[in-house]
Amino acid sequence: DVRPGALVLCMDVGFSMSNSEPGQEPSFEQAKKVIQKFVQRQVFAENKDEVGLVLFGTDGTKNGLAEDGQYENITVHRRLMMPDFELLEEIESKLQPGGQQADWLDALVVCMDLLQEETMGKKFERLNIVLLTDLNVQTSADQLDVIIDSLKKARITLQFFLPFPVDGEDRADGGGDGPGPSAAPVRPGKGLSRQQTQGLEMVKNIMTSLEEEDGLEEVYTFSDALQKLSIFKRIDRRPMAWPCHLTIGSSLTIRIVGYKAVTEEKVKKSWAIVEAQSHQRDDVKRETVYCLDDDNETEVQKDDTIQGFRYGSDIVPFSKVDEDQMKYKSDGKCFSVLGFTKQELVRCSPFMGSQVVKVFAARDDEHAAVALSALIRALDSLKMAAIVRYAYDRRSNPQVGAAFPCIKEKYECLLYVQLPFMEDLRQFTFPVLENNKKFKPSESQLSAVDALIDSMMLVEKDEDGESVDVFKVNHIPNPQFQRLFQCLHHRGVNPDDPLPPVEPWLKRDLERPQAVSARCQTPLQDVKTKFPLKVVVKKKEQKTSADVFGNQEHAFTLTSIPCEVSHFNRRSLFQVGSVNPVRDFCTLIRQKTVSFDQACQQLTHRIEQLLGNRSPEYYMKSIACIQAFRDQGAFLTGIFRSSGICSSKVKNRPSAHVELKTSCLQHALLFSDALTLISKDEVDGSTFSKQDANQVLTAFYSLQLTSFKKFV
């Protein structure tokens, strides 16, 4: 029973943490945010790592080592547990600045003790302590060696999060290659206190003796951590091993292990449907029925249906049993070389699938390692790749893919990526661009773009002449998760509040780095003047439902039809006709030849007729009628009546569905537009009971829904 990992968050809440320069967030707040965000991620990603929380600088003392005035003001807030919502809430509400100071080295010892105690008899893959402190406290360095020694023995790793960078030279520019400007500039120019300088030395001492020269890479600033949660990588889950045999022909076999090295991480948890009032899942029952595609939508039992597949215009009945019997069967997992080819030939081909697999020799098998190494090196020096048949297991379909050699300083492996099948490709031919006279750029245009590219390079040379990538996408956490977690967290703590806006740092992560933005201003302006780019105004603009409705609304409001009214004045109108019912209706009301009520009744009647027709135009008309009701202030009576018609149609005549089926979604959207207008603005003030109004709305809604479902 190996558990993934155990981690103790150890945060300084002492009074110095609450100090801050004017205009800056105190270290305490920053550190709290780091913890919050980290735990948020753990909770919502349902990470199986266990997390403990130790605070130091607290007013009280609560830890296993406290005795005789030693280890005071250190509180074990939470022992090792899977992080849960409760912990998040506690951090939100109970994590407060303390009024004391405590030695961070003492706190570290408490954490080690906690880890030791809690992991007794259990096996964890990783043990980690994360210390968040400003180091602004007197620390006794005695026994430092003992501490380092026992950290090593227990194989506990350490990470430090400080308000300032560990390397003094970086301090001025915010340090690091973080995307965008740093969230909070770190105490610019301000020297560190004596304790801090001393503490920093000790941190360096500990880290270098734990991890040799790489140790300092595990010391971060708070702002770093807030921007790049990938820092917490070391506790991420490890990919699963896939042991297999690489074969070349019938008799050359090499034992290998594959790991998914890159794969698109998706949101794992899906949303369940709950009843709106009770929030109970069990209150919602889902039922799927099968029905024939006839006017009556005759329902049939599932048992009376069989499986079939389309074969062009034919539908071939093909039972599951037969299908399983006859389907392609792969003979189990494999990684078989089909041949070798030039890398450049493969690189031109599109890559398929959603992953890259790193292939190593089987662990602890030095013969396999040598054999695979020979293959990797041979391919590398010949600039070739292996084309292989890859099948994950017996049940999965085989792929054809390429295995590229990859030789790193520390290791060698093959990189496997899936290649397309013939069926996957679409061969489109595109018109020539380069030698096309119409699009041929001028010299000045070419040089403008040349300058633009130069000004927008995201790779810069640092002082040592080394290239530094200032926008590493693979260091940016996927904003989708971050945003989801933020909203879940927010909603969990404040169930009745609207969702919060996207956090500014998250937005900033997705923007062009400020330095680049500034640099490219002039070249961009130049490009702008040299390239005439003009939006083509189309005669036939895309009709969104809003547009369509907007036009109609405009066309049918009273004010826009005076000339037509006068035209009709000549022969008095007594009835709402079917050609232009809206105009007639408006005229009637204006002329007062019939009572308002009668006019409404007539229009209602027309709507009823219109809805009885199957053509989309009639639907448009009926919408316009409903709109006219609204415009006439008669909406309250009118809308209720007209939607009453709709609902009664739905209830009494199944063919109402069919009618809608023959129309389309845009149409349903129109309904929804009409409805949102009504529901939001006007229903509240109506003389009808809320229930009536709701009934009207739901009737429309169900119409809309049924039509929608049929089309999706």
Next chain:
Amino acid sequence: MRKRRVMAEWREYYQNEDDEVEEDEEDSGGAYKISGRDSLVFLVDASKEMFIKGEDGEPSNFDMTMQCVRSVYTSKIISSDKDLVALVFYGTEQSKNPRNSFKHVYVYHDLDSPGAKHVQDIDKLQGEKGAQLAEKTMGSGETSLGEALWCCSNLYSDIKLRLSHKRLMIFTCRDDPHVGDSAKDRQARTKAADLKETGVVIDLMHLTKPEGFDVSLFFCDIVSPPEDESELGLQTEPCRKLEDLQKRVRAKELKKRAQSRLTFSLGEGVNLAVGVYVLARTATKPPAVRLYRDTNEPVRTKTRYFHAHNGGILLPNDMKRAQVYGKKQIVMEKDEVDEIKKFDDPGLVLMGFKPMERLKLHHHIRPALFIYPEEEQISGSSCMFTTLLLKCSEKNVFALCRYIPRRNTPPRFVALVPQREELDQSQTQATPPGFRVIFLPFADDIRTVDAHVGPTASDEQVDKMKEIVHKLRFKYRSDAFENPMLQQHYRNLEALALDMLAPEPIEDLTMPKVQMMDDRLGPLVQEFKDLVYPPDYNPEGKPAAKRKPAESGGGGAEKKPKVEMSEEELKNHVEKGTLGKLTVPVLKDACRQFGIRTTGTKKQELIDALTMQFSK
């Protein structure tokens, strides 16, 4: 039928030129779009010249054409079964067309989506026997291309569906079909012009003939002009080989269609318009359809939600979405769930540029897309785009962009890799000009892999492997491998649809040709093994290390916990005749459980035994 008419009209009414959208993209999600059908008419010369066999038993031009048509039919069945295809012969003796008003025009297949029967029909026209059949049913007679084109235009106009793309391909080896009859030439030109007027694109697939094919004699006036003037419209070389012909047909047969049209923003209001194209996507087995047992007609499914207690139908606003973490349930509206995914409007936004070597081969998470400028949306786009393409390519850099494909979709970063046009030997476009859009992984997409560090190979060992690699080298082509799973599936359907006894066997190209490899390698394998493996080492042996639990993923199916069936359940199955739904192991267990003797262990035998026992 009436319903269909209304549909078509409605589509026409609402069809929007901008709305041509991929019908089958995985991510089209809930987006609702309709576009018309694509249509393709093969107009094939059936004159005597077409049936002349090539030298050395090479297939006749007619044969080549039929093979080509067949491959288009089958690929349409697999990848776009909604498209309409027709096959029309001209220069025949017999006539067969809807109103039989055209002489010497034989409509073999009317515009329709191709099915198994169609493929079978084509097969009948292939080879020696096929030529005989063609001779018998159609024969070769007078030629009037004008009549043939007129007939084809009727095929288009008889279709009640909305056609989004209309193409006509003429297959012939005669460059002067009317042999100097200028009246017929004129009629053909007029009819061709009429067709083009109605939006039909006419291509010439000219085939080889001894004296060479002179396009300028006649056909240059028939075919559609190229997409833009600089394109070499007519490939002047006729097709000699089937492969060339297929390539040429394939390049034209699919209408290229943008998945979406987006604004590509460079910043400071410098915006161009691009179309996003999918040049490769994983073809999958289409989902099964449910059929009504009695009539084999497809049934639809309706999903309804209702309240568990009062049975009332639940409307969308009666339901919310929820997730549970620990013991905490978090509830949101459906709209809110969508809103969470919204960061910005759809589009491509330029972040900056990076040298090509910063693009890692192994940073692959999704098949790449392709972009090409859309002059019709923002004029000047093509010039700007071309300049970027030239400069990126010259400076060997790629553009890094933020990409939001559609509404309520979170952003991803992509690398726009310049790709300049390349032609192959036959002057067909091998790679189109534009930017490849490569998806870049976020931090979350990269897994930490503990590298296995082991000894490395010596030069001698590497050199031996180089010899092996050298022996097994071949020229990779991305269209060289067919998907055996898909091919098998369609062969099965074909066999069932055509009442064949057994499906035609497929050739699984993904299997290593072991025998051939062994022969080529000869003693090299043993020599290499002697260099890297000790004599007692067996790489096939089970690895000594314990298997981790999750690695046995493949075996999960067998280890299902045994579920005992109650007598009542079994009786129920017997009554309803649904025992056949149970698996053999379950049936066996049931027999064992109730001590039932069986005559054998075949499924039917088990079912019979159980039925006997429980229907007493």
